[in-house]
Amino acid sequence: MDHRFEAPVTVVHESGPTGFVLVRYLQAAGINCVVARMRWAMQERHQGILVTQHDKNSFTVGLSDSAPFGLTHEHQDW
Numbered sequence: 001m002d003h004r005f006e007a008p009v010t011v012v013h014e015s016g017p018t019g020f021v022l023v024r025y026l027q028a029a030g031i032n033c034v035v036a037r038m039r040w041a042m043q044e045r046h047q048g049i050l051v052t053q054h055d056k057n058s059f060t061v062g063l064s065d066s067a068p069f070g071l072t073h074e075h076q077d078w
Contacts, residue, residue, distance in 0.1 A: 008032060012061055034061050045069045052077050 010032035026033040048067025052060045052075045067073040 008057070010034060010059070048073060050075060054078060 007030075011026060012034045020035070023033045023035055046069055047063040047065055048069055049072040050062055050064035050067045051072060052062075054060065054077050064073070
């Protein structure tokens, strides 16, 4: 299966045994990469996921105390 996406493209990669090798590879290919610390969040159980939309095509994803553990909250920053 071949998928094509228009630039800019951002992917989310869960940190783990591969370390940041995949992140460096994607960035070298011109692909934005966000590293999620999902396993850490699962162990700590105090942060949820916050997806912030900065404009029509720009988002950031991260762990946040403002989102309860196990939930994903959305925030519009424009």
